Amino acid sequence: MCVSVFMYADDIILFCPSVDGLQRLLRVCERAIEEIDMKINASKTLCMRIGPRFDAKCAILTLSNGAQLVWVDTCKYLDVYFVRGRYFRCTFDDAKKNFFSSFNAAYSKIGRFASEEVVVNLLDTKCIAPVLYGIEACPVTSRHKHSLDFTVTRVFMKIICTKNNDIVLECQNFFGFLPVSQRIAIRTSRFLERFICSENLLCNVFKRRAICHKSEINLG
Numbered sequence: 001m002c003v004s005v006f007m008y009a010d011d012i013i014l015f016c017p018s019v020d021g022l023q024r025l026l027r028v029c030e031r032a033i034e035e036i037d038m039k040i041n042a043s044k045t046l047c048m049r050i051g052p053r054f055d056a057k058c059a060i061l062t063l064s065n066g067a068q069l070v071w072v073d074t075c076k077y078l079d080v081y082f083v084r085g086r087y088f089r090c091t092f093d094d095a096k097k098n099f100f101s102s103f104n105a106a107y108s109k110i111g112r113f114a115s116e117e118v119v120v121n122l123l124d125t126k127c128i129a130p131v132l133y134g135i136e137a138c139p140v141t142s143r144h145k146h147s148l149d150f151t152v153t154r155v156f157m158k159i160i161c162t163k164n165n166d167i168v169l170e171c172q173n174f175f176g177f178l179p180v181s182q183r184i185a186i187r188t189s190r191f192l193e194r195f196i197c198s199e200n201l202l203c204n205v206f207k208r209r210a211i212c213h214k215s216e217i218n219l220g
Contacts, residue, residue: 001205005029013077019058022047030064042067046075048084080134090138096151098130103155111159119159120175128152128180135184136191145181152180182219189217 004025006013014029016022030040040063047061047069061069073084074091081091106122114122131148156168156177172179178186192214195203203210 001202003202008078011078019049019061023059023061026061027064042069045069047071048073048075048082050082050085050088052086054084054086078134080138088139090140092131092135092144092148095131095133095135096148099127099151100155102127102130107158116159116171117175120156120177123152123155123159124177127155128183131180132183132187136187140184140188145184148180148184185217185219189214189219192217 004015006015012029014022014025016025033040042063045063047058048071049056049058058071060071063069074081076082076094081094083089083091103123106127107119110122111119131151153165153168156171157163160167160171162168171177192210195210196207196214198204
């Protein structure tokens with residue numbers, strides 16, 4: 001089964017096992033787009049290599065007008081950032097930056113006047129979304145979870161004016177604020193449940209693997 005092209009609205013991602021094959025696939029895609037009177041924007045089109053030879057120098061890919069595409073270490077698709085490497089993986093550095101920006105913008109306006117309960121509720125309903133966006137479909141390691149948990153812990157330390165991690169955990173329990181790692185487990189479990197129940201042909205191909213992955217999730 002060929003799964004070389006994924007599309008969502010006007011965002012397209014192409015997969016190919018070789019650079020030469022990717023160049024040919026790009027030409028086919030370009031011709032199809034031109035038939036509906038559209039063009040590929042070279043400045044917004046990036047290339048990235050994942051696999052055993054991820055660090056090998058790749059030939060430059062070009063569009064029909066001669067524009068060259070850039071090979072990068074990270075790229076974004078539907079606001080999820082992929083990282084060049086031996087295996088498929090994601091990075092959540094931008095998600096953490098967005099989280100801090102969102103919280104600091106809100107806290108600078110209400111932090112002096114609102115109660116801790118109000119600030120935590122705002123954190124829970126408005127600020128945590130950038131961290132969790134699309135994360136249920138991403139490969140998340142224990143290191144990622146620890147880093148994301150610590151990101152939120154730092155914000156809690158600011159809210160309740162302490163640097164004691166045990167106190168932060170007690171406050172999170174008091175306010176009913178689930179740690180990010182537990183939220184990820186819940187979201188991933190729900191996503192896999194929908195994935196397993198889907199009648200989509202592509203989902204059926206990976207159904208067995210999804211069932212195994214779901215059985216390994218610890219919801220706490």
